[in-house]
Amino acid sequence: MKALVLASGGVDSTTCLALAVQQYGAENVLALSLFYGQKHYKELQAAQQVAAYYQTQHLQLDLSDIFKFGDNALLANSAQEIPKTSYADQLEQQNGPVNTYVPFRNGLFISAAASIAIAQDCSLLYYGAHRDDAAGAAYPDCSEEFQQAMAEAIWQGSGGQLRLEAPFIQDTKAGVVARGLALQVPYQLTWSCYVGQELPCGICGTCRDRLAAFRQNGVDDPLIYPQAEQEENK
Amino acid sequence: MKALVLASGGVDSTTCLALAVQQYGAENVLALSLFYGQKHYKELQAAQQVAAYYQTQHLQLDLSDIFKFGDNALLANSAQEIPKTSYADQLEQQNGPVNTYVPFRNGLFISAAASIAIAQDCSLLYYGAHRDDAAGAAYPDCSEEFQQAMAEAIWQGSGGQLRLEAPFIQDTKAGVVARGLALQVPYQLTWSCYVGQELPCGICGTCRDRLAAFRQNGVDDPLIYPQAEQEENK
Numbered sequence: 001m002k003a004l005v006l007a008s009g010g011v012d013s014t015t016c017l018a019l020a021v022q023q024y025g026a027e028n029v030l031a032l033s034l035f036y037g038q039k040h041y042k043e044l045q046a047a048q049q050v051a052a053y054y055q056t057q058h059l060q061l062d063l064s065d066i067f068k069f070g071d072n073a074l075l076a077n078s079a080q081e082i083p084k085t086s087y088a089d090q091l092e093q094q095n096g097p098v099n100t101y102v103p104f105r106n107g108l109f110i111s112a113a114a115s116i117a118i119a120q121d122c123s124l125l126y127y128g129a130h131r132d133d134a135a136g137a138a139y140p141d142c143s144e145e146f147q148q149a150m151a152e153a154i155w156q157g158s159g160g161q162l163r164l165e166a167p168f169i170q171d172t173k174a175g176v177v178a179r180g181l182a183l184q185v186p187y188q189l190t191w192s193c194y195v196g197q198e199l200p201c202g203i204c205g206t207c208r209d210r211l212a213a214f215r216q217n218g219v220d221d222p223l224i225y226p227q228a229e230q231e232e233n234k
Numbered sequence: 235m236k237a238l239v240l241a242s243g244g245v246d247s248t249t250c251l252a253l254a255v256q257q258y259g260a261e262n263v264l265a266l267s268l269f270y271g272q273k274h275y276k277e278l279q280a281a282q283q284v285a286a287y288y289q290t291q292h293l294q295l296d297l298s299d300i301f302k303f304g305d306n307a308l309l310a311n312s313a314q315e316i317p318k319t320s321y322a323d324q325l326e327q328q329n330g331p332v333n334t335y336v337p338f339r340n341g342l343f344i345s346a347a348a349s350i351a352i353a354q355d356c357s358l359l360y361y362g363a364h365r366d367d368a369a370g371a372a373y374p375d376c377s378e379e380f381q382q383a384m385a386e387a388i389w390q391g392s393g394g395q396l397r398l399e400a401p402f403i404q405d406t407k408a409g410v411v412a413r414g415l416a417l418q419v420p421y422q423l424t425w426s427c428y429v430g431q432e433l434p435c436g437i438c439g440t441c442r443d444r445l446a447a448f449r450q451n452g453v454d455d456p457l458i459y460p461q462a463e464q465e466e467n468k
Contacts, residue, residue, distance in 0.1 A: 066295060103349045103353050104392055107391045108348070111341045114342070115338040140390060143391075149386035152387075153387050
């Protein structure tokens with residue numbers, strides 16, 4: 001059984017990769033990283049290091065052309081700023097998806113991964129969506145309803161060759177970290193911050209989520225944050 | 235209401251575009267053509283001419299990088315030959331998809347189109363799949379089961395912003411042509427042949443299907459075929 005894992009270099013997908021390696025062996029796991037025109041390459045560098053750590057094959061693909069038709073705070077072609085507040089606060093200020101929602105990004109990533117997975121004779125496609133990402137409709141393409149429909153579309157559209165699974169879809173982010181800690185995931189190699197400076201900013205939505213997830217597990221995030229933010233997040 | 239239509243330049247998608255223009259007006263319709271590394275550009279040229287005829291906006295995108303990980307007779311990087319027999323004969327010779335099935339191509343096309351449609355404030359995404367394409371599992375990503383699951387994935391994944399419709403999913407190809415003839419679709423501008431020489435070959439699976447669909451409507455295909463194939467298909 002060969003598995004392809006969507007590997008962004010972040011906490012969730014790295015935990016997903018660790019799980020796949022444990023279940024199927026590194027030689028049967030392919031990591032796939034997709035670039036979509038982000039403002040920085042830190043995530044991809046993290047994904048490369050994680051794949052090197054686990055000694056899995058690592059494929060990379062640039063999908064940024066597809067997103068050139070839209071505007072989104074995550075993209076290098078956008079003048080929008082990445083919000084420095086939590087997702088909960090962002091959701092209170094507006095209806096529907098947050099401004100770091102890239103339209104149907106996960107749908108597109110999963111479809112591209114499905115095509116490559118079939119071409120590479122994989123019968124399983126893993127990705128790291130979890131319950132917290134979908135909360136309050138922040139990222140509708142992380143919800144369980146989306147995951148189930150997409151899994152059915154891939155099963156039908158591949159003629160029964162490929163199964164899509166999101167093993168953490170019912171877990172919180174803290175739950176994902178708990179599973180990763182048990183698997184001894186090298187979280188010091190991962191990257192989550194949307195901003196992409198030398199150190200993670202500690203104040204964007206994804207930094208806040210990450211820090212909270214480690215804190216809820218009673219451990220420190222192994223990444224180093226600027227001193228001011230480190231004090232605040234204690 | 236704005237609609238985005240996947241427009242390949244062939245009979246089915248051109249009929250779909252005509253239907254969208256009739257329903258929503260050309261100014262509210264965007265045609266999207268996707269290049270995926272085919273052996274020729276004839277389809278894209280046809281799609282351009284069709285969009286010019288209907289005076290709809292026309293977007294183009296190259297997705298060929300995604301398919302570089304696989305092998306398929308349709309792709310320029312493949313040594314495989316395009317079969318010169320009907321789909322029915324090809325299906326008899328093998329189990330599962332035909333060798334012109336590009337893994338999950340429609341899933342990927344629809345996902346890319348969904349992302350662009352949302353970015354362009356469209357609330358409807360049209361594509362021209364029909365019953366004959368899915369027959370015998372030739373192209374599993376043209377089936378009604380796939381279409382329904384994909385529609386649900388897009389609805390959920392877009393936070394209820396975008397609806398996917400395949401208006402011909404229960405029609406035969408002859409039925410699609412019947413609707414197109416009523417809409418006075420300029421079929422002389424379309425292109426279906428997989429081979430991509432000066433004239434359509436008349437003997438690949440898609441040429442055979444196309445010729446049969448016109449014949450079943452009691453009209454001639456307005457395209458000109460090589461003399462030998464024209465006689466055979468009378």
